[in-house]
Amino acid sequence: MSLSTHVLDTTVGRPACDVPVRLEARGEGGWQVIVDGCTDADGRVASWGVEAAGVYRLVFGTGDYLGPDAFYPEVVVAFRVADPAEHYHVPLLLSPFGYSTYRGS
Numbered sequence: 001m002s003l004s005t006h007v008l009d010t011t012v013g014r015p016a017c018d019v020p021v022r023l024e025a026r027g028e029g030g031w032q033v034i035v036d037g038c039t040d041a042d043g044r045v046a047s048w049g050v051e052a053a054g055v056y057r058l059v060f061g062t063g064d065y066l067g068p069d070a071f072y073p074e075v076v077v078a079f080r081v082a083d084p085a086e087h088y089h090v091p092l093l094l095s096p097f098g099y100s101t102y103r104g105s
Contacts, residue, residue, distance in 0.1 A: 001081055003090070004046055007039050015042050017041045018064070018065065020061030023056060023059075053080075053081050058090055062094060077101050079103070
């Protein structure tokens with residue numbers, strides 16, 4: 001499976017660059033870090049590989065982007081990978097006092 005994400009700052013209508021993003025997998029002992037990264041100039045993490053079906057989460061370090069007084073210093077999006085052969089795109093639409101996400105293509 002390949003996984004990508006895109007963070008868009010809906011306040012200014014532009015990509016959110018340099019947002020820390022961590023991919024974690026749920027295992028028997030809790031959450032395990034798979035990989036850490038950061039959004040590029042276009043607000044994207046292009047492709048991370050995941051080998052197995054299961055429950056994963058993306059942890060966005062939104063406080064690093066929004067500032068030290070951010071209402072949402074972190075956004076966690078958990079999702080299920082049913083078919084590891086598919087591509088999963090999990091974007092984040094971000095503003096200082098709200099966020100949304102969806103399964104993209």
